[in-house]
Amino acid sequence: MQIFEFHFNPKNKSFETYIFEPENALERKLGGLYMAGEIKNGLPKKSIELLNGLAKTVKKSYYSGKTPDKALSFALKSANEHLGKEIKEENVNWLGNLNFAACSLKDSDLSFTLAGDIKIILIRQGEIINIGKNLNLEGMNPYPLKIFLNVASGKTAQNDILIISTKDLLEFIKENGVLSSIAKSGSISEKKIKELLPHSLFSKGQGSKISGACLIFIFGEEKKNAFRDFFQKESLKIPKISNPFVSLKNPAIEKLKPRKKFNKAGLIVLLIVLLASGFFLFKNVPARQDKTYETLEQKFREAEGYLVIKEPEKANALLKEILREISDVDIPIREKVKKHLETLNPLEEADLKLELKLEESGLGLDRIFCSESIYFYKKGSDIIIRDGKEKIELLKSVSGMSDGFVFSGPETLVYPDQGLWKERKLENMENGLFFSYFSNLYFIDKCKIKKYSYLGNLEWSSPQDWLNKNLESCSAKSFAVDGSIWILNEDNTIDKYYAGAFQQKIYLDIYPFINQISKIETNSSLPYLLISDKERIIFVEKSSGRISKQVSMPSLVDFSISGNTLYIFNGSEVFSTDI
Numbered sequence: 421m422q423i424f425e426f427h428f429n430p431k432n433k434s435f436e437t438y439i440f441e442p443e444n445a446l447e448r449k450l451g452g453l454y455m456a457g458e459i460k461n462g463l464p465k466k467s468i469e470l471l472n473g474l475a476k477t478v479k480k481s482y483y484s485g486k487t488p489d490k491a492l493s494f495a496l497k498s499a500n501e502h503l504g505k506e507i508k509e510e511n512v513n514w515l516g517n518l519n520f521a522a523c524s525l526k527d528s529d530l531s532f533t534l535a536g537d538i539k540i541i542l543i544r545q546g547e548i549i550n551i552g553k554n555l556n557l558e559g560m561n562p563y564p565l566k567i568f569l570n571v572a573s574g575k576t577a578q579n580d581i582l583i584i585s586t587k588d589l590l591e592f593i594k595e596n597g598v599l600s601s602i603a604k605s606g607s608i609s610e611k612k613i614k615e616l617l618p619h620s621l622f623s624k625g626q627g628s629k630i631s632g633a634c635l636i637f638i639f640g641e642e643k644k645n646a647f648r649d650f651f652q653k654e655s656l657k658i659p660k661i662s663n664p665f666v667s668l669k670n671p672a673i674e675k676l677k678p679r680k681k682f683n684k685a686g687l688i689v690l691l692i693v694l695l696a697s698g699f700f701l702f703k704n705v706p707a708r709q710d711k712t713y714e715t716l717e718q719k720f721r722e723a724e725g726y727l728v729i730k731e732p733e734k735a736n737a738l739l740k741e742i743l744r745e746i747s748d749v750d751i752p753i754r755e756k757v758k759k760h761l762e763t764l765n766p767l768e769e770a771d772l773k774l775e776l777k778l779e780e781s782g783l784g785l786d787r788i789f790c791s792e793s794i795y796f797y798k799k800g801s802d803i804i805i806r807d808g809k810e811k812i813e814l815l816k817s818v819s820g821m822s823d824g825f826v827f828s829g830p831e832t833l834v835y836p837d838q839g840l841w842k843e844r845k846l847e848n849m850e851n852g853l854f855f856s857y858f859s860n861l862y863f864i865d866k867c868k869i870k871k872y873s874y875l876g877n878l879e880w881s882s883p884q885d886w887l888n889k890n891l892e893s894c895s896a897k898s899f900a901v902d903g904s905i906w907i908l909n910e911d912n913t914i915d916k917y918y919a920g921a922f923q924q925k926i927y928l929d930i931y932p933f934i935n936q937i938s939k940i941e942t943n944s945s946l947p948y949l950l951i952s953d954k955e956r957i958i959f960v961e962k963s964s965g966r967i968s969k970q971v972s973m974p975s976l977v978d979f980s981i982s983g984n985t986l987y988i989f990n991g992s993e994v995f996s997t998d999i
Contacts, residue, residue, distance in 0.1 A: 422638045424613060428589060429631035434459050434467035435586055437633045438475045447483050450491050451526030456538065456584050456633055460517040470506065470514055477502040478522050492524050492531040493571050521552070521584055531573040539590045543581040543603045544725065575721045581608060582637040589632030593617075608638050713751060716742055720753050723760065736764045740931055761931040767956065768971045772988065772995040788989040789822070790980040796989070822856040833861070835878070846872065846883070857901035862886065867894040869905065869917070888920045898939045904962075906949055908940040914949065914960070926965040930958065941981045946999060950986065952979055957986070 425437055435458035442448040455475050459467035481498035482491045499522075506514070519536035532552075534540065540552030551572075576582070581602060583590070593599055596618045602608060605616075613636070719742050726735035743757050776794070778785070789795040826834040833844045846861070853864040859874035863883075867890040872880040886905075895910035905917040912934050914926040928934055928951070935954045942949045948968060949960040955976050959968040973979070975990040981999070988995045 421640060422610070424610070424636040424638075426589075426634040426636070428633075432464045433631065434462050434464050435631070435633045436468060436471045436475070437635055438479075439635075440479055442483075449526070450483060450488050451524055451529070453479055453482050453522070453524050454584070454635065455520070455522045456586070456635055457518070457520035458538070458586050458632065459514050460519070462513055462517055466511075466513070470511070470518075471520070474499060474502060474520065482524065488524050488526045488529055489531050489571070489573055492522065492533065495522065496533055496571065519586065523584070525576070528576045529573070530576060531571055533571045537587045539583075539585050539587055541583040541585070541590070541599070542725075543583070543599075544577065544579075544722075546603050548599060548603050549725075574724060576639050577718060577721050577725070578639060580637075580639040582639070583634065585634040586632035589630060589634050592630050593634075712745075716745060716751070717753060720757065723757075727760070732764055735760070736931075737929070739764070740929065740933075743931070744933075765931040765970065767932075768969055770957075770971045770973065770988075770997045772997050775987070775994040775996050777993045785989075785991065786977050788978045788980045788987060788994065790982040790985075790987045794987070794994060822854060825854075825856045825861065842878075844878070844880075846880070853896060853899055855899055855901050857903075862899075862901055862905065864891075864896045864899060864907070867891045886920055887917065891915070892922050892925065897937075900940050900942045900949070902942050902944040902946075906940055906942065908937065908951065912937050914940065914951075914965075924965065926960065928958065928960070928967065930967050930970065939978065941979065943981055943983075945984065946981070948999070950979070950981060950999075952976060957988075 423439070425439070427433065427435070427437070436456070438453075438455040440453040442450065442452060455478060457471045457474065459470060462470075477498050478495045481495040484491075484494070503518075506512070517536075519534075519538040521532065521534040521538045521540060523532040523540075524530065532540065534552055538552070539550065542549045542551045583599075585593075590599075598616050598618065601616045602613075605612060719738055723735045723738040723742065726732070726738065739757050739761050742753075743761065746754050746757070778796070785796045785798050787797050789797075831845050833846050834841055835844070855862045861872035861874075861880060863870045863872075869886040869891070870883040871886040872883055874880055891907070892915050893907070893909045893911070893913070896907045897910055898908040900906045903918075904923070907915045907917070909915065912928055914928070916923040916926070928937070937951055937953045939952045940949055941951075942962070947962055949962060951958045951960060952973075955972065955974055956970050957973055957976070957979060958970045960966070961968050973988055976988060977991045978989045980987045980989075984999045986997050986999050988997070
């Protein structure tokens with residue numbers, strides 16, 4: 421790891437940076453501590469005195485802790501007490517003007533906190549992320565004696581770049597393209613940083629207007645003795661720039677020549693993954709040489725990073741990828757991955773109302789259709805119709821049912837007409853999946869969709885090919901029609917067709933992973949596709965193809981939709997719930 425420390429316009433400054441390296445075995449257990457702060461609109465001397473006092477307090481409290489995460493939280497308590505004393509002594513000019521960040525790093529574990537408007541930027545794989553915004557107190561009105569409120573924790577990753585900067589300085593380097601240039605660079609070095617800094621910084625013109633401090637951390641490959649290797653094996657030197665407006669400090673050199681007041685030493689910090697109000701840390705994970713495990717661990721860190729920056733979809737995808745690669749291998753991160761996935765993919769409980777309980781038993785009924793009446797049947801067997809308490813049995817071999825129409829094949833359509841059931845032959849239709857929409861009949865037969873257009877007076881046209889060409893997939897196991905046709909395939913993908921043409925393919929990527937999808941349902945008034953998978957119903961947004969939610973349905977056998985009501989059948993009972 422390399423550390424660069426920049427002070428711009430240090431004369432009469434009201435800002436400071438602090439780098440503390442562990443000095444003994446006890447401190448090494450807690451890792452390094454790094455701070456940066458400024459006081460806007462304050463007298464330089466008094467501002468530096470207050471910052472120095474705050475830094476001393478944080479350091480003293482931090483290195484009296486037992487673990488890195490608890491140590492920084494304990495240090496914050498002491499910091500708030502220290503600032504409270506300043507207020508009691510009527511030293512209040514810093515209130516509303518203090519911008520301060522404190523970070524700790526033990527190996528790759530990190531924690532940090534901030535107060536006011538100081539920026540913490542993470543650059544990972546070319547992406548610039550303001551990770552400090554989750555702890556930004558701007559807009560809040562906390563009690564004056566509690567300036568620091570939250571601690572965030574996580575891990576650094578290889579090739580990360582961390583920047584801690586005062587606001588004005590960060591905005592300047594951002595406006596001059598330095599930040600984006602760093603992000604786009606494949607590798608960053610002392611020479612590269614010098615090349616990226618605009619020449620205007622080293623002049624009495626624009627450069628003289630910029631005042632602030634900046635720490636840049638560049639994380640290379642992880643090593644067991646990262647701190648020791650850095651100082652013993654690498655002598656990082658930045659040539660002195662003869663300019664009264666810019667001061668570049670080198671902590672690697674200052675390690676050999678301690679500062680008079682704080683014995684600050686070059687060290688490292690922080691972060692890629694944080695949770696705004698909690699901790700997601702690896703604890704007691706043994707070092708491993710296995711490259712596969714190291715890769716999985718790295719992916720896990722990246723996933724937690726996406727959670728921190730509020731990109732749950734990216735985190736969700738990466739965590740599922742990790743779990744698939746882990747398979748049944750028992751490794752420490754397995755349960756952590758599952759815990760995150762359970763949070764990102766909650767399984768909701770439905771508020772179910774019992775509609776009826778079948779008196780019949782042993783019939784093996786496994787299908788339900790609901791409209792004005794409730795129909796039960798077993799494919800290839802008889803049908804039972806419930807209308808209130810009345811029961812009617814229709815002794816027909818049922819292949820499918822939709823919108824009150826029964827296809828009993830071969831070529832036979834059964835439908836209600838003025839309280840009676842009538843039959844009609846359908847030419848060239850011996851079997852296949854069946855659906856009715858506005859009395860039009862749709863069949864999937866092999867790789868084609870056949871449509872019988874309703875002519876009125878219970879008459880239908882001859883079958884026509886609805887598609888312009890064959891289906892994208894010839895393995896449909898269920899389908900639904902709402903103006904578009906949605907086909908659920910054997911590989912658990914969903915194909916959407918509209919006006920006879922293929923529109924899109926939807927991949928159902930959800931946790932828990934797909935188990936046994938059997939049916940798809942919808943209607944024109946719903947924004948969702950409803951899909952049954954063993955003991956849950958999955959809701960998929962029609963507009964985006966995204967999974968909206970999943971609802972637990974214990975002992976689910978089949979389901980049906982009528983209007984905005986979902987009916988659940990468990991083999992002997994029917995429950996209902998609003999969609």
